[in-house]
Amino acid sequence: MPENVDRSSARETGAVSQTNRHPMILRVSSVVVASILSLLMLTAVVPPIVTDQSDRAVVDAPVTLLTSPIDGEIDSVAITPGRTVEAGDSLAQISNVRLDRGTLISLEEKAAEAREKLAAAQGNRDSDRAYLKSLDSEIANQIEQLKALFQSQIVELRARVSQSESLSAEKKALVDRQSDMVSRDAASIYMLKPTTQQYSAALHNADAENAKLNQKIAQLDALEKGIYVGDDLVAIGTLVQKRRDIDLDEKRMEIEAKELSAVLQDHERLIAAERNRLETLAEANIRVTTAGKILNVGAAPGRHVNAGDTVASLVDCDKRFVVAIFSYRQGQSMKVGTRVRVDGVSFGSGIVTAVLPKTSDKIDDRFAVPFPQTERRELYAIIAPDIRTDGTIHPEAAVQHEQPTSCNVGQWVTVTKDDGIVPSMSVTWRRLETLMTSWSDKKDPLQPNDRNETRRETGRSMLASAFRSASQAARQSADLGGWAPRTDAVVSR
Structure with missing residues (x-):
């Protein structure tokens, strides 16, 4: 019986001790948690103060935006985000097959038209030059023939002048003799009158021959100087005038050919510039301008981009x-x-x-x-x-x-x-x-x-x-x- 009483009292004492132990654990835990929170708050607030x-x-x-220079579709992308690149590295390849070639076609048509006109003008110029050569040859031949003719006529006229002068001298001697006879009353005055008339006619004939001689000499001098006056020079004057007209036409064709050549060169220069522009717009290789690291890439193969769209951004790490x-x-x-x-x-x-x-x-x-x-x-x-x-x-x-x-x-x-x-x-x-x-x-x-x-x-x-x-x-x-x-x-x- 006493043993049972001792066991019950021992159980009661153990229960009381366990009951007192739980509040102690809670208090210790609360103190520890509060200390940790206080420490965290203290370390978070005190250092900035x-x-x-x-x-x-x-x-x-700083970020450098790498943009597309043309409109088109992206064929390939050679970089990935985070990659280190140097200046000049290839970023992406862009192609554009939907280009407007109307301007190039129009320029090529104008250039072809100018080329045809230039060929026609050059053909007319060459034809005029060939015609001028034939006219020069014909005019030179006729001038030589006329010179020979005039020289022979001048020789003939000089002979006639000499003959006329001789006849005039004879008539003058006869007139003088008859006049002397009339003065001595050896002859009648009526006999002197016909002789005087013949002498006057001989003088006029000599003057006429001299005039013809001077005319031929003047024509020869004019022919040598390029002056074509007179009935004998009408044909050659016509040829010379025609040569002048052809020469003017040849010069006009030369000027027109130069103008058309300048126009054709302008068109060809515009065509070359347009072709270069189309080549630039047809394909483009985007290259990195400065060294750095790729931050992000906003493009993928097959995507359509417009000129100025951002393809990637580059971070300048330096x-x-x-x-x-x-x-x-x-x-x-x-x-x-x-x-x-x-x-x-x-x-x-x-x-x-x-x-x-x-x-x-x-x-x-x-x-x-x-x-x-x-x-x-x-x-x-x-x-x-x-x-x-x-x-x-x-x-x-x-x-x-x-x-x-x-x-x-x-x-x-x-x-x-x-x-x-x-x-x-x-x-x-x-x-x-x-x-x-x-x-x-x-x-x-x-x-x-x-x-x-x-x-x-x-x-x-x-x-x-x-x-x-x-x-x-x-x-x-x-x-x-x-x-x-x-x-x-x-x-x-």
Whole structure:
């Protein structure tokens, strides 16, 4: 009986102790959860207040739009997103079979017509030249014949003149003798009168022969000088006049041929230019203008594009920069030239090149990622990579997971002034990831590279998903949802 009493009292004591233990576990659990939440809130709120630091920063870069120069269908695309290209590399091949060749056909018809007219004008000119040669030969022959004729006539007329002068001298002597006889009354006056008339006739005949001689000499001189006057020169004058008409027509044909030749050359030049234009519009090879990485490709084989349509966008990785948001209080110390630390990318540090307020809500298509939205009393800090670094890389940047987008464009980073002391939670998680990854590499160094890489990626992904989800719940903002950039793959915070 006493044993039963002792057992019942022992059960009651155990039940009381278990009842007192459960509230203790709840209190301890509550304290632990509250401590963790307080720690998260403290690490999320205190660093931005104590230090000049911003987790609202994204890697950006200028974008070059590669457009189609012609209308047509895309035959082939030689690039893919994320590929590094150099200036002059082929991007895509475009062909256009639906070209309007009406202008070329019209120009070719005009050129053919001008060519026919030119051939006709040249034929007429050559015919006139041949006719002129025959006329020149005929005129030269007739001139030689007329010269010989005139020279023979001149010789004959000179003989006649001499004969007339001799007859005149005889008549003059007879008149003188009869006049002497009449003066001595040896002869009658009536006998002198006929002799005087004969002498006068002989003088007139001599003058006539002299006139004929002078006329022939003048005609010969005129013939030699190219003056065709007189009945004997009518035929040759007609030939010369006809030659002048043919010569004028030949010159007119020459001028017309030159004009038609100039017109034909103009048409041929226009035809060549039109053919070059059609060749340019028929096929085009889009080439990269500057070196960089392909951000996205908006074309596929078989797609019809118009001139000016964007085929692909190119990111100039050499000109990448970081856009960070700071408050006006923090911006007072973030002046141009300030050196900052950039956690999350390979270059590790940078220099502030500009501090700008937000002036417009429009999206700037010149950059790969739209600038993040700002709240009241906030501004942008533009940070360029520090090109004066000695090439060393921060430990956390050495194992930073590279994003699938071009040269880290669209990747969220943390920007801290160099003299900052208290790091943010994102920096802390990143350093912890780096530490655990390096520890894992040291623990198993003999594994193959692919297995190390797989383990490293898995560990980083698990840590990042756990730590960032916790920190995101503590400092999530209402307007951060509109920060999605235009890139195909962007790491969101």
